[in-house]
Amino acid sequence: MRMTQEDRMDGSASKRPQQILEPLVGAWEVTTRSGERTMSTFRVTFGWLDGRGLLVQRQEPPTYLVPEWVGAAPEWADSVIGFDDYSESYTVLYVDSRGVYRTYRMALEGNRWTLESRPAADFHQRFGGTFSDDGSAIDGGWEASADGETWSTDFDVTFRRLDD
Numbered sequence: 001m002r003m004t005q006e007d008r009m010d011g012s013a014s015k016r017p018q019q020i021l022e023p024l025v026g027a028w029e030v031t032t033r034s035g036e037r038t039m040s041t042f043r044v045t046f047g048w049l050d051g052r053g054l055l056v057q058r059q060e061p062p063t064y065l066v067p068e069w070v071g072a073a074p075e076w077a078d079s080v081i082g083f084d085d086y087s088e089s090y091t092v093l094y095v096d097s098r099g100v101y102r103t104y105r106m107a108l109e110g111n112r113w114t115l116e117s118r119p120a121a122d123f124h125q126r127f128g129g130t131f132s133d134d135g136s137a138i139d140g141g142w143e144a145s146a147d148g149e150t151w152s153t154d155f156d157v158t159f160r161r162l163d164d
Contacts, residue, residue: 028138054082062075
């Protein structure tokens with residue numbers, strides 16, 4: 001979906017990138033798991049920044065956290081998702097309470113949501129999630145790799161849409 005200068009001027013094509021992200025908008029309860037064990041639960045909200053072209057994700061403090069994750073899991077996290085019309089791709093800027101700052105490439109195609117961190121010398125991270133048919137849940141997981149080639153499950157994640 002390459003946007004022409006004319007599209008940019010009349011604003012018609014600029015609606016499409018926002019429409020693609022619309023399934024994320026709202027409040028979600030997130031549960032992380034390692035195998036069958038629940039590791040944490042917390043609330044996440046996605047909303048448009050001033051009703052415009054940037055989507056903000058806010059993660060609230062955990063309502064449940066296993067003792068071994070205390071101090072390792074963030075108390076809060078914020079992200080801003082934006083679209084680049086030249087590369088026709090989404091970028092996520094992430095920051096959390098631990099002082100972690102990351103940039104992710106993001107895609108939302110059909111019912112599949114993916115994030116991939118920028119390559120680092122010894123740390124690579126990616127997320128893949130699938131929306132349920134009715135859009136009320138996203139099941140997925142985070143993977144980590146030391147070399148960007150051999151991946152292992154970091155933890156599984158389930159998002160459940162909240163009614164409020």
